[in-house]
Structure formats: structure tokens, C-alpha cells
Amino acid sequence: MRKPVSLLVASFFLCSVAVIAQTKEKMVEAMVKEATENSHLESLAHELLDQIGPRLIGTPQMNQAHDWAVSKFQSWGIDAHNEQYGQWKGWERGITHIDMVSPRVVSLEGRQLAWSPATPKKGVQAEVIVLPEVANAAEFAKWLPTVKGKIVLISMHQPSGRPEYNWKEFATEESLAKMKEDKDAATKAWEKRIENTGYNSRTLPEVLENNGAVAIFQSYWSQGFGVNKVFSARTKKVPTIDISLEDYGMLYRLAESGSKPQIKLTAESKHTGMSPAFNTIAEIKGTEKPEEYIILSAHFDSWDGGTGATDNGTGTIVMMEAARILKKLYPNPKRTIIVGLWGGEEQGLNGSRAYVKDHPEVVNNMQALFNQDNGTGRVVNINGQGFLHSYEFITRWLQAVPVDIRKHIETTFPGIPGTGGSDFASFVAAGAPGFSLSSLNWSYGNYTWHTNRDTYDKIIFDDVRNNAILTAILTYMASEDPETFPRDRAVLPISPRTGEQIKWPEPRDANRTGEY
Template identity: 50%
Template structure:
């Protein structure tokens, strides 16, 4: 057998393997059309890793295909990807509906004896992945890079019986305090009216968080630096609010609005940056129920 390392890691809040190697074979969700198909598949997962994400037919970004491929190849790959993705989504939808939701689907795999789940979420760029949280609470959920996920999937699909070994340590520390960062330029005429510049500075542990949303936090800090230089005595109070706990449920901003109803009541405008900082090309508008 050939042994190689795989690029990946645990999802947030996933159980680990208690620091011991976990070796198991691999299976994947087949084409499912009915709840009965799903029940039949569940009988086959005991003692195996279950691949639960769509296996991309190629991990090259579309712009590379357009730039380097002939038109017929580009069209063929695009059509193949769309058709395969549609079949996969249909199968997962059948399983999700049979169990009553995504979390319930993962629980069903655990109860059926699966040792864990393997995922991959590829956003379409070179060498990147979306990494969020696990639904499992007893067995591990790992993510693999687009290329490595495809490799393991093809080996399993072609009957090569791959075995994946994972050694992972994980701790759940329970609830711990996190903190917002707030700065203020007090208004000279209407100090009880507020203009807020906000961004969240927490992220997922799977990466550095530079795009989501360190860059947005830096942008708002720079705006405040400029304002303190060129507009140090604003008419209204200007706040910068860098939220924590955003990825877990907007916790920082929710807590701030509960603790500071006077800011909500006096709010005149709020600018939030959480789109991957760059040249501003669009703006979306939202309302706040209790804002003045």
C-alpha cells in the first residue's frame, strides 16, 4: 500500500480521537432517491469514515479553465460539474429530509456506527477552503483540501479500499468570556446621537481570519484614525465597535445592544464591514427595530 499525508484538520467543536490514531475505511453517500435508499446505506457505515461533501471533478478555478482550456473542454467540465453536483445535492437532500435536518443526519451516522465524517467545502479558488463547525458531538468531523478529498473519494469509488488515519486532540472548554473593543469620539453638539463603525474581529480557528474579518476590523480602525485627525470634534458621537463572538451567533453585537440601549435609541447610522475588504462596489441596507 502507498502511504501519504493528507491536508486537512478538525472542524470547530468537533470531538477528537483522544490523541490516539483512529484508522478506518471510507465510504461515501451513493445516489439516493428515497428514504429507503438512505436506510439501506446507513446499514453499511459501521466502522467507517463517511464522506459527506460533493467531490469536485476538478479543483482548478473556472478562470484557469477559461484561460487555458479550449472552449469544448470548458463547456464539458462545467456541464459535468453541474450534473454531478445536482445528483449529489439530491442525495444529501433525501438523507436530510429522512432524518429531519442536517444535525439529525450527522447523529444518524453516529448512531449507525460511523467512526466520523469527512468533509470538504471548496469556494472555487486555488488552495482555499471554507472551514466552519461540526454537527457531531461524539465522533470527529474532519475537513480535507479539495485535491485530497477528491483523491480519497476516487480511491473509495474505484474499490481501492483506502484507509484514513486521524490522530486529533480536542478540548471543549465550555463557556468563556470574550470581549468587544469599543472606541469613541464624543460629539460636541449632539453627543447622544451616534454614528457607529463596526466589524467583527473573531474568526474560525481553521485559518488566520485575515479576510473574515481581520481586514474589516483594520479598515474601521483606519477610518477612525483618519477621523480623529481631520474631524476631531464631530457634531455627533462616533463609535467604533469591533465585535467578538460574531461567528457563534452575533453574540458581541447582541450583548452590546442589550447593555447600551441608549446607543440603539440614539443611532443615526451604522456602517458594518464584513464582506472581504476591498474596493466598495455594493452596499446593502438593513433596519434596526429600536433605533431612534
């Protein structure tokens, strides 16, 4: 009688496993179908990027984006709210006009840097001059009075406006080598020019404005056609303007040749005092293990040279779309699913660092966090972040992902914990299993990361759609997993750079006051 009972138990177990497998397979199929046939990605991107625009912390657009996200989550039946973690200096961008009026008339391409002061209401008209070559700080101090009433160029003149990849494609070997030599020499010469003033690139703008300059012009070329990096101003009284490589080079050459170019500049903006800084938090409550958490993570803020499309509009809409799919198809997850759209990432992971400190009950009971940040490409790498058992869990969760998405992803286990770069690192530093869904490059560093060209048209929606599917499935699998992710840490290797054992990162406090 014992043999038939054993066979019955075994048969029942195999049937249960088969039913579970079929259920997961159907859920995955439904998620892929929903993401493919009813995608909200394009409309989310249009509303966020075209209608609201860039999301510089402390601006009205950042606050508008937070409110928009809460409203969007609620329209899908997902509880959401904005959670203040601190404040930041408020600023609102206005219209900028930059026109050369002599020796000829032409409108120039450029923009105020973030938190730049404005010109007077009627604008200014002034001659452009170049930072001089001086032998030492004393000689520079003698020159400084000449900046009164002038616009000063403080960036190097680029020998070529063609990216190096363009030179490699078309130039002779001799011409390419000469270009590199010229560029290296020009870079060293400019660094020496700055050094001899007795100041550096951070302190020089304030010295110039204090001596009467009416504006500072810079050009932070991103090594790509038509692309400049756009960050924040260092001036407190006069505007700092980033000028395109092409127009900056023209002004530089005219000034150097004695043509005395004249600029008419109007830069409208206003400082609005301290502004509250928020994270947007959405939640789908768990049913069986509601006190265990899975977090879908992306930073919501951006710089404002473009509209923050790939840094990090794409990560934002991936997490929002994944949450929408999960709520529609998996409304009663076993574990609680949280979406964290973090503020202040660009100023030092401030939103996520604040959340880690303010919500130990979440961090200490986190099953996993999935973060996407670095651009529009499909996910191609997942690092175990130094967690000893990451291979077992990540591999198991990935098995449910369709092959045409999974085949592109390389994994590294146990990996090395991230120390910064994006918000997953805030959680890893606290010992919580946060994972970066690292994406394909798509010329991110040169063309869209913190640039004036980071706009809607750079999004590759096929890749972003795959990322939303991947995130939804990983979240579903992590929620359904009967095991809780263990936090054992691997022994980290010796650093080839220092020769010492790599140390686990320590948690850092958020900047909640709005001051660098």
C-alpha cells in the same frame, strides 16, 4: 449708511465660511498625512492575525483578541472596555494530523471543523468508505451498520478541481460546455443520493456517528484553486474533518475503485463549557453634543479555517486605525465617537443586535454608523439604506474626501435598507442611520470569505489605508455637521421578485445563549 453695514455682514459671513473651509481642508490633509506616513495597519494586522490568529467565538483566541483591542485603544488614550452580552459554547482547537497509510503513505491537507469533537488521544486508524447510492431510506438503514469503525465520505466528488474562470480561459467551447454538463449532472446525482437516505446534509453526520463511524470527512470546495469553506461540525461524539478538494478526490476514487484506503487520524480539541461573549467598545467623548453618537463598526469574530484576515480583520483594523487618527488629530469631537468591534456576527449579528437592544440611548441619538466588512478592497459603494435624506448628508460628508479616494465610490440614494449580512443591518432595523462601506471584490467570495486561505497575505494594504482615511474623514464631517441626521424613511419600491412593496426590516433579538 445701510448699504455698508450689509456689505460688512456679508463680508464677515464669507470670511467665516472661508475659515471653516480652510480648517476642514487642513484637518483632512493632516489625516491623509498621518495615515500615509505613520500607518499602524501592518502592525495591527500582524498582531491580530499572525500572533492571535482566528477569532472563533467561544475560543481563547477570541477572548485574547478582545483584551488586545482594549489594550491597544488605551495605549492611544482612548477609553475602551469589553462588554459582555451573552455566552457561547467554548472550544479550543488542537493539532490535527491526517495521513493516508495505505495503499501508499501521504500526509493529507485538512482541518477539524469548529466545535468538532476530538479523536481518542492516540488517534484512530480506519478504512475510508463512500456514502452509497440507495433507492430509499429503508435500504440506507440496512447499509448503516457497515459504517462501524469506518471513516465516511459525505461530500460529492468534484469532476474538476479547476475553477470555471480557468476553464473559460483555456478550454474549447465544446470542452467547457461538457464540463458544465458533467458538473450539473454530478451535483444532481449527489443531491439525490443524500435525499434517498432519508436525511439531509445537516442530519446525516449525527446518524453516521450514532452507528459507529469513527470520523466524518467532507470537502466544501469554494470554487477556487486550493480553497475550501470551513464552518462548524454537526457531530457530537466523533470528529468532522474538512479535506482539500485534491486529497478528498483521491480518497473518493480509491474507495470507489476498491483500494480500501486507510487513514490514520489524530484530531486534538476540547470543549471548555460555556464561555462569555463580548463586544469591545471604545469611546472618544464629544464636547458640544456628547449625547449624539457616531459609531465605527466592524465585527471582530471570524471562522477559524484561516486567520479571519479579510473577514473581518481588515474591517477591524480600518476602524481601529481611523479611531487612532481621530484621537491624535481630533481629540475633542463635537459628537461622541464610539468604536464597536462586535462579537458573534458569524452566528447571526449577535453582538450588534444585543448592543442595539441594550443601548437605546445610543441608537436613538445616532448621527451615523459606518460599517466595513466585505473584504480587503477599497470602498466602492455606499447605499443610503432607505433614509430619505441620506443623499444630502452622505454627499456633503463625501465632498471632503480626497478625489483619488472618492472617485471610486458609487452611491445609491435613498437605497433599500439592508436586512442582514453585516452589523450595520442591526442598527438600520432599529431605524438608525447605519451605512455599509462596501468594498471591491478581490475574489472575496471564492478565495477568502470563510475559507482556509483567509490570511494576512491576502490583504491589499493600499486599499485598506484608503478605507481608514475615508472612515476618519466621514466621521469628522459627521461630527462637525451642524445638522442632525433626520430619520425620515423613503417609500420603498415594489419587489420584482414578490410583486409586493418592500418592507422595512424589524429588529431581531440576539442569540445570547450559545445555542443554534
